[in-house]
Amino acid sequence: MDVDRAFVRIEEGLVHYRHAGEHIEDGPLPLYMMHAGPGSSKGLSGLVAALGETRQCIAADTLGFGESVPPTPEEPDIIYYADSVVRIWDQLGLDKVDVYGSHTGANIGIEIAIAHPDRVRKLVFDGVALFDPELSADMLENYAPKVKPQDNGEHFIWAWNFMRDMGLYFPYYKRDKEHYLGKEPWPNESLHNSVIEVMKALDHYYKGYNAVFRHKTHERLPLITVPTFCMGHEADPLHVSVEEAAALVPNSEHLVLPFSSGTQEIAAAIIKYLDA
Numbered sequence: 001m002d003v004d005r006a007f008v009r010i011e012e013g014l015v016h017y018r019h020a021g022e023h024i025e026d027g028p029l030p031l032y033m034m035h036a037g038p039g040s041s042k043g044l045s046g047l048v049a050a051l052g053e054t055r056q057c058i059a060a061d062t063l064g065f066g067e068s069v070p071p072t073p074e075e076p077d078i079i080y081y082a083d084s085v086v087r088i089w090d091q092l093g094l095d096k097v098d099v100y101g102s103h104t105g106a107n108i109g110i111e112i113a114i115a116h117p118d119r120v121r122k123l124v125f126d127g128v129a130l131f132d133p134e135l136s137a138d139m140l141e142n143y144a145p146k147v148k149p150q151d152n153g154e155h156f157i158w159a160w161n162f163m164r165d166m167g168l169y170f171p172y173y174k175r176d177k178e179h180y181l182g183k184e185p186w187p188n189e190s191l192h193n194s195v196i197e198v199m200k201a202l203d204h205y206y207k208g209y210n211a212v213f214r215h216k217t218h219e220r221l222p223l224i225t226v227p228t229f230c231m232g233h234e235a236d237p238l239h240v241s242v243e244e245a246a247a248l249v250p251n252s253e254h255l256v257l258p259f260s261s262g263t264q265e266i267a268a269a270i271i272k273y274l275d276a
Helices: 041-051 078-092 104-115 133-142 154-166 188-200 205-214 217-223 237-248 263-275
Strands: 004-010 013-020 031-034 057-060 097-101 120-126 228-233 252-257
Touching (some): 013 041, 031 041, 031 104, 078 104, 078 205, 097 104, 104 120, 133 205, 228 237, 237 252, 252 263
Antiparallel strands (some): 004 013, 013 057
């Protein structure tokens, strides 16, 4: 299915989103999708196309990423990002939706579901960060440095190494055997596309990451009251948190997909849960 693109305006400015599928009266609710950092909704294009075959799917670039306007505060928290999403829904005329969130998007989904359970039917996490306080503090200090354009273009090299190492180590800045993910490097074309997204968000990308590292995820998960599906993928380092997250969320299910699973398998697992 074709994926279209559009903009919607909220208080901060223009928000870019991708969408596919049509809302059918008495059919499935629209599915609102939130991407991982430091990318954009471009990384969800395959899922948007697949899921758009059965329902209306909308995936916006989080504030400060992709083509969306940056957040207003210098240190926005996850509650701020969640509020911005609800304001996007208001502008799009979305009263009640199913919600999908990956990584940073999952943390945003937590706060949306807590604050607006009347507007979320079901919640899907595709990788949710559950870091102990020591790791959160370490990542807050080292994971997302502020980077400015340099005369010699050094920031381009930084972005390439940042994304390359992210696919090989977790956290990416601990480049040793203990933190090696056991994977081959991402193909150069994929790395190039990811680097382009990082460069778009260069002035703001760290704000979303730092909001996650400050988020009290362990404390917030038990406050979710809507049905929740905690899923992950063996290729994703956050898959190790799936079972723990599900144990903290009342009325939840969980699933870890095998390493070989692709877009269609991920989409099928989401559809199975949403349509149950």
